[in-house]
Amino acid sequence: MTHVQHLKPFLRKTPFHAPMEALMHGNGWIRWMGYYSPAFFDSVSGEYFATRTGCTLYDVSPLIKYSIRGADAAKFMNFLVTRDITKVKPMQAAYTAWCDDDGKMIEEGTIFRLGENDFILNAALHQLHWLHESAYGFDVTIEEISERLCGLALQGPTSRDLLKVMGVGGIETLPHFGIMETTLDGHWMRIDRAGFTGDLGYELWVKPESAHWLWDTLMRLGDPYKIAPIGSQALDMVRIEAGFILVDADYIGAMHAIRPTQRESPIEAGIGWAVGLKKDAYFVGKRALQQEKAKVTSRHILMGIEVEGRKPANGAFLYADKAAKQEIGLTTSGMWSPILKKSIAFARVPPAYAKPGTEIWTEIWYPKEKKIERLMARCTVTSRMFFDPPRKKA
Incomplete structure (x- = not known):
């Protein structure tokens, strides 16, 4: 007889657990x-409003962090990612994407340049x-x-204001996507001015x-600064308002796609602005992205829409159109924004419909009194950056 050993699921605890x-x-x-x-x-709504009116803490420790160092580190990073790394100075961060040879996005994330040849790459998926x-x-x-x-x-x-009271000198002059290091009460800390909320904010690393x-x-x-801890549900609300895409929600990483057609380029994912086609160095996927841009072969662009109702x-x-005779795409992330008082969503639309101000329609199914109702709602295409x-x- 064969005995099968059943292992209990094991989850690790972060240092803030x-x-x-x-x-x-x-x-x-x-x-x-x-x-x-x-x-x-x-309360998810309480955590949401705390982010927009006070300040909140979210544990980002599970993010995967890669140290990239060496004589060719800057050259390698410029080869790996779509942004022009020569424009990112030491002690600066930048948002970027990295692709396969077909120009399909493996993932997007933040890169921190700590020195001339000293980088940290933050990722949500394992990329080693x-x-x-x-x-x-x-x-x-x-x-x-x-x-x-x-x-x-x-x-x-x-x-x-909270960091100033904490004793972080120079925090008032740290620019957007700037990095600084300090020591407080004998504890080393690295601070970058970035985040996933689209608001004033910082990431504190110790x-x-x-x-x-x-x-x-x-x-x-x-x-006194209305501080509160928040979870991922409130964070998801504010990141949608800010227009930030999320892997496995708004796109599928090229290495995890089951079918080749599920892969998307950064242009299709709505972050074409992060693709440095004019940089001198070749990067992985550059030729494919150049052709996509020149021949306008993008299947869709991830835009924002404001939904009536x-x-x-x-x-x-x-x-x-309202008659629903021509299907043109679908939405990924969507919500009712409490602070904007609007229904907003990310929408995959063909390039011909991606111009801000374009009118399209969406089919919404929702439960009402123990039955499912159908609603055709008018939408206006807009930038994904609903809250900025x-x-x-500043």
Whole structure:
């Protein structure tokens, strides 16, 4: 007789797990890259408004972090990603994408340039194998350092004021996507001015042994600044308002697509602005993207739409007219925005319909009194950046 050993699912805990668990009013944990991660603490709407009116903490420790160093590190990064790395100076960050040879997006994320040949690449999916393959012939050392750093996203209009009270000198002059390092109470900390909320905000990175100090200090000093912890459900709301795409929600990474037709280029994913076709260096997928741009072969562009009425258009079909005779695309992420008082969504539309101001229609199905109702709603194509306050870059 063969005995099968059943293993219990094992999730790791980030260095911030204990203080987060103490504030968890419900069992709001989900899995994120093998870690416990909060989906919510108490009220999702309360966490959402805290981000837009005060400041919030979100544990970003499960993000996968790769250190890329060596004599050819800058040359390799310029070969790997779509952005022109020569324009990213030391102690600056940049949002970028990286593609396969067909110009299809493997993933997008943030790159941190700490020195001339010293980079950290943040990713949501494991990419070490692809990085090593791409680095053939380059004098670089690529290493995953995910467990050596843990981080909190401190986001919201009062986030800068809280860091000033905390004693972070020079935080008021840190530019958008700037990086700085400091030492407080004997604890080293790296700060970058970025985030996933589209608001004023920062990411704070410390060594795991400093995690409790960072959390306790922020929560102790943050009460006058309306500080609150948030989970991924509230974060998903603010990132949609900000126009930020999410892997496995708005696109499928090229290495994870079941069918080749599921792969998308950065242009189709709506981040064509992050593709540096004019940079001198060749990068992976450049020729394919040049042809796509020149011959206008993009199947669709991920745009924003404003939907009439109050019903969220999540995963809805899109049509050229109200009669629904010509299907032209579908929505990915969608929501009712409490602060904008609008129903908004990301929409995959053909290039001919991607001009802001274009009128299209969406078919929304929703439950009402124990039955399913159908609604045809008028939509207006717009930029995905629905919420873009001046304070984000000020």
